[in-house]
Amino acid sequence: MSHRIEFALHMLSDWRVGDGTGRHGLHGSSVLRDGDGLPFIPAKTLNGVLRDACEIVARALDSGQQGVWSTWVDYVFGHQSALPLAEAARSSAAPTAYPRPAALTYRSPLRFPGRLRQVLAGADPRCREALTFSKPGVALDPRTGAAREDALRFDEMARGGVTLNTVAELPDALDGDQLACAGILLWAGSRLLEGIGGKRRRGSGRCRLELSAAGMPPSEESLRHWAGAPAPPPAPPAPTAPPGLGASAPEPGAGWERALLRIRLDMPVLVHDRTTGNLVQGRDHVPGWALLPEVLKRLGSAAAHAAARTGDLIVTPATPLIGGLPGCRVPRVVERSKDNPGAYLNRMTRQRPPDEAYERINTGYVAAAGGGGIETAAFTLRSHNSIDDEAQRPTEDLGGVYSYQALAAGTVLGAEVRVRVGVLPAGWHTRLDGEEWRIGRSRKDDYGLISVDAGLLDEALPDGAPGAEPIEAGGKLRVWLLSDVLIRDERLNPSDAPDDFARVLQEALAVAGADGVRLTPTVPEPGSIEASYEMARTDSWHSGWRLPRPVLIGFAAGGCLSFDVEAGRIGVDAVAAVETSGIGERRGEGFGQIRLNDRLLWEPSPVFAARPIPRPPAPVGDKLPPSAPGYAAARIVEREAWRAEIRRCAEAYAADPGNAVLAPLLGLTFTRLNTLRRLFDHLDEPPERLDRRIESLTRRWKEPKAVEGLRGLLTEPGSPWNLDGFIGGTENLCLTIDGHPDLREELRGEALRALLSACLSARTRSEIYGAEASR
Template sequence: MTAELKLHLRMLSDWHIGTGTAAHGHIDRRVQRDSYGLPFVPAKTLIGVWRDACEVAANALDSGYTGDWHCWLEYLFGSQPSHAAKETGRRPDSSTRHPRPAALVLRGPLHFPGRLGPVLAARPRLREAVTFVKPGVAIDPATGTALEGMLRYEEMARGGMTLEGTAELSGSLTESQRRCALALLWAGAVLVEGIGGKRRRGAGRCRLEPSGPGMPPASEDLEAVLSQPPAAPPAPADRGPVLGAETSPSKESWERAELTFELLTPLLAHDRTIGNLVSGRDHIPGWLMLRSVLSLLGEGAAAAARRGDLVVTSATPLVDGRPGRPAPRVLAAAKDDQDQIINWMVQQPGDEDATFKRLRSGYVSAEPGGVLAVHRPVFVTRMHNTVQDETQRPDESLGGVYVYRALEPGTMLAAEVRVRTGVLTEGWHDRLTETWRLGRSRKDDYGLAKVTARLRPDGPARPGAVPSLRKGDRLRVWLLSDVLVRDRRLAPSADPADFARALCDAFARAGEIDVTLGPVMEDAGLVPTSYEMSRTDSWQVGWGLPRPSLLGLAAGGCLTFEVTEGGIGPDALAAVELGGMGERRGEGFGQVRFNDPLLAGPVTSSGASVTGRPKVTDPGDLLPGEDGHVEARLIERAAWRAEIWRRAEQHASGVDQILGPLTELSASRLNSVRGLLNRLGEDSETLRQRIARLTARWPKSEAVRDALEKLLTTEDRLWVLLALPTAELCLTSDGPRVLPTELRREALRTLITACLAASTRRAAHEGQGATA
């Protein structure tokens, strides 16, 4: 059972959660932005601050570093054995079976509320007003003065905004247990006072407000819950194997459910780690999805996967609306022209001087013929750090600063779940339509995906009949996923001869028992076989330990074989394409395609290679009372003030047109005019009387008085002079009506001050500062 909590983070001051990067010559520290180009609070950042606050609350309630409330702390936020050992001075308890996962899970970062994000994404001029640049300098502790060469500029997000998010509290809790969990979360939320960088120097002041059914202070017995010994949290769940009943499936047909993934947050499917960079894959491997598939399908699914009656294929990016296939390694692109691609299996370069390089990444369309488009998904790179409790700074001993490179939110991918007919009950695929969490760091900022499942009609792996093969025919094999095979000594192998033996075993399971294949390595200057090695490093989540590395042939490899004995019918070819070959087929390994038309013919051209972001459409203005309206008004005011200042500086160059006869006044009388700016809140008649008394004895008093009255009391003259692009500076439907009235005095003061200053500067420059 999962309980949903709404999170509101009210930023009471300007704040900065940075990317760790700079814009050379402009900004030394940049704010982290989401897909809309707006600042946000990463879930990792909030979880870290919230956990620290809950630790303070637990220490107070338990009067120390251990106790019942610390058990609830571990239940909510997960195990932290290294931190616990450091705080208590004791080794981690060896009796613990495995690290406890966090019961509190955030559904991604905290963003601007309502439709504010999409509206700002479509209006770049207003999006600029969400942040501003603040100068700073380093101070010499000895002299108390600024250090030479230490001027810096930091980008800050504006305060006054409220960011929203959602959290989930998983697990089956009794009423008393639920009250204890929510009470500790509420106590920690009250203690959260700052977030982000420079929070000890005034930036990042905030107030965290969780809400949901049973969340204090709605609970009347909150004091009783916190003052009495709490109920014990649930024991860790047993992670033993999920067994299912043995069934008698049909060996002739498969039920195939196509899964469509829409990434709601970045997804990190670990590929490799280089230094402090954790790089993700450009697809979702089947082994990463198997756990979610088995948990959703329930009883019988795990047993089917062990028997080979359930297969989860890798989720690859959509190309032309269909699942993409890894680019064949026999395709090569010209070094000087990436759109010129040849197929080394059947083609040789027409120009002997041209240099071609093998395609090592990307996906191609599933439709044969036409223009070949190589699709490469988009990645996002985000920097994180692990903060040491005592120093409150990133510490290398705990991980320090690290970078994640993950698939971009909004990426669309597709996979298949194949089940032998009769293994699962009818309608099993409907249980897969759900919101999944996949990959690393899936409890906070990463791995949230919306999955839609639909059942495909039964049939062969591809439309049309698969042609039969006889002795002497060629069999071209295209690896759609990594393939794991072993040699005769059971060691991982990449030898085509061992691959051929594993492929013959797969044909034998499909009914063709007398097939023998021979690898073809050379073919009159062509490249019949081209492949690479792959290495898969996975992780045992329950125990927090690495699994053995898996070595095999990488997806995209192409191998050519000759049928030396026997024959292969179309049913056997289709059966192996659906069921896979080699080891760990249920986890998506061993997916192959035979004699694909793409490999049989020449390739002459290619299309675009990178998928761009979808075009942003303007969803319309925010209405009064709508979520995000208050925040939108703050952004509007900032944008109007910035534009008013720019327009005022522009008009200051033509000061005669604004001030008229006022430019002939002395500096002292111009200062008297500045004094009127403090009276702009008075009614027009009172202001006219003040102007008349002030200018009564001045030269050309009548002309000066008329100019001042026209400038200060005429309602529309100010906005006519400034000519602001109102449509570009408003987010709300009532903004064009409310903001001119609200900002009139401020805009008038800005315009007149700029013009008076320009007039004084000009008079001083020309040496005409004599009293009029």
């Protein structure tokens, strides 16, 4: 079990971690928010500033040299190369040891405490709006020292006074002494961390970080004892081929055991697809090669590693779960009508009508057993940056500002683990059940945490082509690619030729028992198509060596091809065997998954039911008692929500010329109206004292109606909350149990001040503009 460390980040001032965007006409930069609309701080941001603080600590403890504490920094936070990785790999300065991955991993970003987060997520939207505010700013001309023209801006800021929490883990392989050293380093670094987020060197983002774990805070004796710290655990050796590669494989005709993995994304998951400029785009699914290392690590046997290399252990891609099974990529031959989005066309069996416009469906998944609608995965986009230690700002050499487009948290995916009977002992799937995995990029902080539930699939579930029949010579075989397929030509070069695909498929059918089958690509008739596919590129990477591997090029998932069966007979058993085992190379990593003669490829006009977008109900949380964590932060938020509502209602109330405040004062001159502003600083005083001030101020007035109206407004206990049309629904703006009565008393003077000020200003404007209009 890993060693847990609880992080509590107390924000002492207003702060901002931007999402890289703005809102036109409102502010130039927005605060980063989660799916509930609440501000948060990415773990990647905390990890960066905490590492800088720990580097200062290590430099001091090592007397300015590269010593044992510097190696502890590399152990806890991972290797950090000063050169770009590709350049470091080619240069003589490249390290001889393999780069060490980070030992410290985070389970979530820094968010509001659980109870407070639930209350805010289910609260009135005005409470969530009160979490932030717009802060004005201006750029100065360095030559004149004055403000530049057209340089006014507004930045969205999150309010201070709140506490954000997360949990991190250190490996359980650390013994007591090593764990104490790692804890001392992190605790000392937390003492030096004073700011986080944007503009932290100009007053924003002031904070205090507290760590809670066994041995924290360390005692003075332990600090003296560990002045000479032991070295951290050695870096893992260079990856080697696992044992057991020569183990005997089962017979090709042996059956398969299939386990369904139900995967819930607890964090966004980023599996690299392509990089466009500074945008790293993730895939809309999790490929099998991203899941295979975690599967093999938990199975933990030489036989499993050997089976993965021979194709006797297969991990299929994780796609959106539809109908209890992993979805299949929409075939490329299916097109959707532009004029009627509910109408679809299969170009393999029906020509496109000349008077209708159709478009190909580029994304989405359909049910493996047919029926249902087209599911698409949800994405989240976050911006990050790499800070140069000397420039103290993002620089292009270290990556600068970049964005990650990843699968959104909360997405549910499904994948299969297939193992030939006899390879693994019975009950092997239980080692995969109820586990938490980390996959994909940046999995040490804000990405890659998933929860996996595994269970054996019943043989009665759909396997192979539903309703498939034997294919005789002279028939047609249509192939639907469920994943990327890697094919080589006779010279062992990656191939995109249908002839090479037919050859590999013939060999797979022969192994499955369909000997003598000869396939040739179907020649399409005029106006129709028999094949629609594109090539996919997978930039392979060895995470252990931190070095690139060969680029994989093959047929992309969703492609469709059609072949004529020139000779031989393809039985149903052979079709099911090929669909289960796949074809081509690297089948253990999920490549080569296909469907043969699926019913969908023979339907002229497939029907996909429209599926409503599921919207989870907003979480509802009870109001917080004074003893609950986050009570102080909740009181700050509800107080600001009340203030915003008071200002809004005061302006709306003043817009009515006959309101209950202005009506008694209509006979007063501008001079006497302005003298009322003398009371603004005393509205929080007790009613008796305030009444004496009103008596002193209005002693010479000849308007008793105005004096009585003013006295009733300022001294009655229920004023101004009892005014019709002024403010209502304040109960919905409360996050705490005792918030409503306390805030009515606390903000009474402020509400009176806002109401009087708005009404007096409205009265002055109406008189001035009315006089100008009459002239």
